[in-house]
Amino acid sequence: MSKTNNKGQERVVTGIPGVDDILGGGYLPESATLVRGEPGSGKSIFSLHFLAAGLDTDETGLYINLGEPEDYIRDTARHFGFAIDAIEFLNLSASGDQFQGEETYTLFESGEVETPSLVESIRAEIQEINPDRVVVDPVTEFRYLAPDEHQFRSQILGLINFLKSEGATVLLTSQAAASMPDDDLQFLVDAVINVKAEADRRTIHVSKFRGSSVRSGHHTLRITDDGMRVWPRLDPNRHEREHNSTKLSSGVPALDSLLSGGLTTGTITFLSGPTGVGKTTTGLQFMKEAAGRGQRSVLYSFEEDHNTLFERAEAVNIPVTEMIDRGTLNVEVIGPEELTVDEFTHHIRSEVEDKDAEIVMIDGTSGFEQSLRGVDEDPMRDLVKVGRYLRNMGVTGLVTNEVHNITGEFRATDQGMSYLADSIVVLRHVEYKGSLRKVIGVLKMRTSQYENQLRELEITEHGLRVGDSLPELRGILTGTPTWDDDGD
Known part of the structure; x- marks a missing residue:
């Protein structure tokens, strides 16, 4: 759902209580946001909130899953009470239909190499359903399909620009770890949200947000039976x-x-x-x-x-x-x-x-x-x-x-x-x-x-x-x- 914040800016709601407050109303329309975190930090739940919020106002959503299989994600959604039956899935995980045959897939366009292209599959899906909201979870899986870092960055930037040009607001997740830095991805997106699971609490921190100011600091995040909730840090001003x-x-x-x-x-x-x-x-x-x-x-x-x-x-x-x-x-x-x-x-x-x-x-x-x-x-x-x-x-x-x-x-x-x-x-x-x-x-x-x-x-x-x-x-x-x- 799009709404207007107190500065007259149009925003796309996140679906997570407290996060819109941190972002000044929500995501910017037709922007790309990277949600980073270690395994178990809640990135997929974050994404499900985003897509479910769109369904509340008849927006279409597409979940491009490269990590967990579709059945697992749908089970997770049901556990937290998300009604996402209307969400379309493009299952590119290792158990997905795209990988059941003998063909080997690559990130490249099919014109560049002889093997089928995942980018081509994504483009076809986007043009068919014309989604308002798109999740790519996790985008870091594409790194294994590219021959070098330059090609990876080039293709991901092209994918992001294509999704935005088609009118979609995009959420990408990244497995953030010292062994797999994602600094290059942070340069390619409009916003970066960091979710972290510490020993005594979970936090959310916005380290980048083009086009608007956001609330700084590390804000409390909890995962309950109803999904995520965030409590922004108190700003007396x-x-x-x-x-x-x-x-x-x-x-x-x-x-x-x-x-x-x-x-x-x-x-x-x-x-x-x-x-x-x-x-x-x-x-x-x-x-x-x-x-x-x-x-x-x-x-x-x-x-x-x-x-x-x-x-x-x-x-x-x-x-x-x-x-x-x-x-x-x-x-x-x-x-x-x-x-x-x-x-x-x-x-x-x-x-x-x-x-x-x-x-x-x-x-x-x-x-x-x-x-x-x-x-x-x-x-x-x-x-x-x-x-x-x-x-x-x-x-x-x-x-x-x-x-x-x-x-x-x-x-x-x-x-x-x-x-x-x-x-x-x-x-x-x-x-x-x-x-x-x-x-x-x-x-x-x-x-x-x-x-x-x-x-x-x-x-x-x-x-x-x-x-x-x-x-x-x-x-x-x-x-x-x-x-x-x-x-x-």
Whole structure:
């Protein structure tokens, strides 16, 4: 099916969810695209998607198979639910009819040599059925039929030009391997798509696309019972909407006072402190108050399961179950290596763009780094992209960041993340007269003034309680707190 993208360019859809987005709408009409990958990377499935998509709009398709026999390809199509009965096959595989006789075939035109020509067979088939879409799988098999590299390139270029001149959009597959380089083929086509099966994930990468810009990077690809699906990498620059900044109240007056009225919407706030100090609970408090106004929030937990999270929240008067039932909260627990970073950001986009989530909380920067597959060598790059996306969409982001020292000298972030945060709320254990207490304060707010004092924090069965400021308590952030008046 041809369609027009947002720049007015006509495109031919790929049939694979996510790939059209990467290509700016799909393939260019009457172009030739090389799909490269090692055996088992999914090239044939990629091709079947392309032909099946054409059938949906009454386009004709031709599958020229030189590798696997036709029966195998049709069985593969049925396995993934592709209805390709109307697809024509030109079976040039070793088991095909073309090779059942005593004749020896060559790539050359029949006028050049005495043996029959595969090019001639292809030309006759094209002229007979006039296909809109053509797959040649794999084109690298032709290399074995040519006497030298020059003749191979010449004949393949002639074949590509002929198919395009007949009005076909062409997909060619290549067995990409170090022992069989295909650099010459990459020069002959209009676009090159690389599919790769790695130990922990599959990816797709567009290394060439004449006539248009594409989305760069290695994007997550999965093969499921329904075929292929691709999750493009998040590009924050592609997403933006108008929004007016307001204050987001916590519902705890003393906490709002610390923040000069609350958090600023559309900003990123880090809740930073050691384990057990109340970072997640503090974030949920903002979500609880937002739920009372009918606003939707989503929490992505990398470190706690549903039961633990729900029990802790309900125990401090945060009714997460009720909030979920009313549609004002969604909690997703992300297990180790369950998702790639591309799939995770797709979840966020779905919540923001389809379900109007106004608060997004990422509970655990360490879990983000360790649980998601495909995170950049510098995990901050992916987290920064998420933060920029949320800002552009006017969504308030909350990020819990665990620092490893429970007491002693305080560091707001262990991973140099402070430049991502518009605001940093610090939570801290302090020892006083043989007991541990909690304190809370604001270390940074880019968008407004804030109270530069620390307050005592208590987490009770009735919820959060933030007490008065503690001017008599000094040295909390240095690790040696002292009380000017002995705490009386």
